[in-house]
Amino acid sequence: MTTLEIKNLQVSVETDDAAKEILRGVDLTIRSGETHAIMGPNGSGKSTLAYAIAGHPKYTVTGGEVLLDGENVLEMGVDERAQAGLFLAMQYPVEVPGVTVSNFLRTAKTAIDGEAPKLRTWVKDVKGAMEALKMDASFAERNVNEGFSGGEKKRHEILQLELLQPKIAILDETDSGLDVDALKIVSEGVNRVKENTGLGVMLITHYTRILRYIQPDFVHVFVNGRVAESGGSDLAERLEEEGYDRFLTAAV
C-alpha cells in the first residue's frame, strides 16, 4: 500500500524576466489502486504539477510538500523519485538520438531494481509487453522516440509503465493524439498494470473518452493552479457538457 500526498504545493517556473507562479496550493492524495482523473483548461498547470512531482529542474517548488509513504519526495533527485516508485508518462516524450529502446529499457530497469534483470525472462517480458501494446518488434532497435508518431510515443510510455512497475504513475494526456483503437490498447495496458501491481494513477486528461476505459475513482477539476472541485466520475460527464466556465468565473 503506497500513498502519495501532495500538500499545499506551490510551484513557479523560471521565465526570462521573472519567476511566474503557476501552482497555488495543490492538495491531493493518491493511494495504491486508486485512479484520480485531473481535468482542467489549457494552461491551468496540470503538466506543471506532473513535472514538479517528477522533479523537472525548470520548476521551482516555493511551498508545500510531496510525500511518498511519508518520505519527502522534494528532497530526492529525479532518478531517486523514479527509484522510489514514481513514474511520469509525459505529454511530449523526448527523443534521445542514438539510444535504442531496448538499451534504454534495460538500463532503466536495472536502475529501478538496483540489479540487471535476468536476461531470459527480461527478453520475454519486453516482447510480451510490446505485443500486448501492438508495438512492432522492430521498435526495440529504434532510437528512443526518434521518428515515432504521436501515438507510438504514447504506447512507448505505457510500455515503460508495464516494465518498470512503479507504485504511482502520473499520465499526462496519454490519451491525446490517440485514435480509438490505440486508446483502447493503451487503456488496457494501464488497466493491466493496475490489476497486476495495484498501481495508483493520476490521469491528466481533457476528455472523458479515456475515462470510459480507465474508470476513475475521483475526478478533480484543476483551475488556475489548484484543485477547484473534486467528485466522482459523474463530475467528468458534467465537465464535458458544461465546460469550465463555472469555475473560471469563480476564479476571477
Added chain:
Amino acid sequence: MSLLIDEKTHVDPAAQLGGDHRIPDQSRAARTRSFEVADFALPTGREEEWRFTPVDRLGNVLSDAPTDDREGDVAAGYDVQAPEGVTVGTLAPGQAPRGTVLVPEDRGAVVASANTEQALHLAITKEAELTQPVRVLVDGRGAGRRSNAHYVVEAGAFSKALVILDHTGAADHTGNLEVIVGDGAELTVVSLQRWDDEAVHLAQHEAQVGRDATYKHIVVSLGGGIVRMNSNVRYAGPGGDATLLGVYFADAGQHLEHRSFVDHNAPRCTSLVTYKGALQGDTARTVWVGDVLIRKEAEGIETYELNRNLVLTDGARADSVPNLEIETGDIAGAGHASSTGRFDDEQLFYLMSRGIDEADARRLVVRGFFADIIAKIGVPEVVDRLMAAIDAELELTALSEQHEEPASA
C-alpha cells in the same frame, strides 16, 4: 537529431545556419601547393586557412628546423609493425612515389616535407589481403621538441589493408601522410591522436583514390594541446569511393581542428565526409572546415558532408564551416549539413525520470550522439578504444561538476 542550434558557440553566422552562405575569396583549388618552404610565410592568424588556429601557441612547430634528435634520445620514437604482404622501405625527397600525391599546402606540411630526409614507405603488395593491420606508432618524447615525419602508404591494386597511425606522448610534431590507393584496392587508414596535453600536431594527409578503389580515412582526436589536421582526397579515375570520418573530444585548453578537402576531379566517384565532436570545459575549442570541389569533369558524382558538435559545458566553442563549390550541373547528388548544439537537458531529464542516474544518463546521451559515426567506423579495436575514451572523458565531466557543486550551492 534534436540538437538545438546554439548561437553562442558560433562565430560564423553562415555556419550557424548550416548553409553555405560564405563565399570563399578564391576557389579551394587555387591554394598554394609547393615543396619550397619559402613559398609559405609564417602565418599571422589573419589568413583564411589559419583564422581559427591559435598561431601564437604553435611554438616551434612551424620553424624550418630538423627533428630534434639527440644522442641516444630521439624526439619521437617510431615503431612500425608490418605484417606479411607489406614491404617497408624509405624514400628520399623527389624519389617516387614520394611527392607524386602529396604536395604541401601549408607551412606545417612544407616544413615536415623539407625536414624529412627519409620518408617511411609502406607498400602493400597488389592483391594482398592483409589479415593484420599495419601499425605505425609514434611516441613523442618531449613537449616542445620538433619532430618531422613523412609516410607514404601505397596500396597495390586490389589489395585490402588497414593501416593504423597511433600518436602518443608529446612533441611539436608535423606529420605528412601520402596515400596512394591502387585501382580496385580497399584501404582504411586510421589516425589516432592520443597525445598528452602539451603536444602540438600539424598534419596533411593526402590521398589519391584509384579507379573503383575504396578509401576510408578515420581520424580520432582525443589528446593533444593543439591538433590541426588536413585530410584531403583526389581521384585517379572513375568509380572511386572515399569516406572521411572523424571523431573528436575536446577538453579545457584543447584546440582540435579538422579540415578536409575532397577534390572531385573524376567522373562517377563518391565521397562521404562525417565528423562529430563533443566539447567540455572552459576554452575547449574545435574547428571543422569541410571543402568539397566538384570540377567540370566530375560528372555523375555523389557527395555528402556532415559535421555535428555537442557542447557539454559552458565556455566551450565549436566552429563548423562547410564549403561546397560546384562547377558542373551533372551530378548525382551533393549536400552538406552542419550544426552545433548544447547538451539537451530534456534528454537528461527524460532518462533520469526513468531511474537512470545522471552519470549513466549523460553517458547514454553522448554515446548516442556518436552512435551513427561509430557504426560507420567498423574497426572493432578503434571502436572499443573510442568508447572507453568517451566514458573516461565523461568521468571527467562528472568529477568537475562534483567539484563545482559545493562552491555554487
